[in-house]
Amino acid sequence: MQFGRAAGEAADAVSGFEEDKQVQRGKGGPVLPHNDRLLERLSFFNVSSAHRPMHLAVTVSLTVMEMANLDWHAERSDLSAIALLDRAPESEGIDLRQVRRYRHGRVREQMARHGVDAVLLSDPINIRYATGTRNMQIFSQRNAPSRYLVMTQSKSILFEFTGCLHLAEGYETVDEVRPSKTASFVAAGPDIADRERRWAAEMNDLIVELAGKGATLGLERLNAGTAIALSELGLRIVDAQRPVELARAIKSSEEMKCINASLRATEVGVGKLRDAATMRTGPGTFPRNSMPTATICPRMVAA
Incomplete structure (x- = not known):
């Protein structure tokens, strides 16, 4: 009413x-x-x-x-x-390339300021801010991680939903596009815990390669199981939402x-x-x- x-x-x-x-x-x-x-x-x-x-x-x-x-x-x-x-x-x-480059740089600037070696973003709004790419915004927000971004000071790797890798072509903010491996209950069902551990192991190997062993990793909208598994593998887990939000606080x-x-x-x-x-x-x-x-x-x- x-x-x-x-x-x-x-x-x-x-x-x-x-x-x-x-x-x-x-x-x-x-x-x-x-x-x-x-x-x-x-x-x-x-x-x-x-x-x-x-x-x-x-x-x-x-x-x-x-x-x-x-x-x-x-x-x-x-x-x-x-x-x-x-x-x-x-x-x-409007120069959209300049918009994307500025936002990409702002995220890295705030990562450095807050001592975050890498971020693993699954919120589609944060992925769009950091790279300009978008795909299945509502589905991605409900089923994390189904597409996600690993970003360090030197590398930006977007894991895109199967069959959608071409959607990230032409973006200067993305160094590499790889197929994602969904670790949600919708995709794994009762085997979710095992799926989360295998997913975390793969992400840990990548982050160690890019940022070193025991790196500080920022997370936001991920399943608790994936965050726990990443922590057990030796990564220091912190909140990624703060640096991302502070990045977008200053507009170009x-x-x-x-x-x-x-x-x-x-x-x-x-x-x-x-x-x-x-x-x-x-x-x-x-x-x-x-x-x-x-x-x-x-x-x-x-x-």
Whole structure:
């Protein structure tokens, strides 16, 4: 009920602006005013400050699927250059290679600062930040490790899901791509403990080769069994989330361009929501069977 009410009030807030003052049509489509005007409108509907973030999240989430107009039929071996159908990063003056190189360097900088010899990342958001590569984000987050990244100061090896190795081609942030060996319960079933030990032994051999025996290894979203097995093999296990999060805390000028472009895309999405909301039959209501639905997913964009 609270979500439905939030959606209705958010739609009213967006659609309540005067047409000639809120929509600027051009190459990028409809563009809404700044969020402060939207907040003013939410105030008109007696939405408290504590609940405004939820209303804004609902407003954006209702159109997130419309915003992501990716060309899924594009050449899949060149994903490093894939673009939105309506606007390519290059048209925004964004150098994606520079973005990836900067982020890659930031991770290594924070690893050195925190005394981490190597990181083994399985969170797909962290892998995307460190390399720019992506594949099966939700599946990978649920079934770790199914694709993972081993990164030291001199080497970056991506273990990609079977049959998907070509997705990492063309990325200057990846030195080598190898097939992954999934050590999740979904893949191993009752034999999970044995699978985790064999997986850990293979990772230990690689990390010893790259960083030396007894190296400090940063982990984040991995099964407890794999972390325990790696520790028993002589590696010093620490949390990798801290250096990765601190790495992304400072944005480059190119990253700021990405943020601005994403805000413009959000404005387009909110504009589409406002247009759809004009169909409502009354304040805060929608015609029967036409209520927008939404799924709010955390960390949808690697910031």
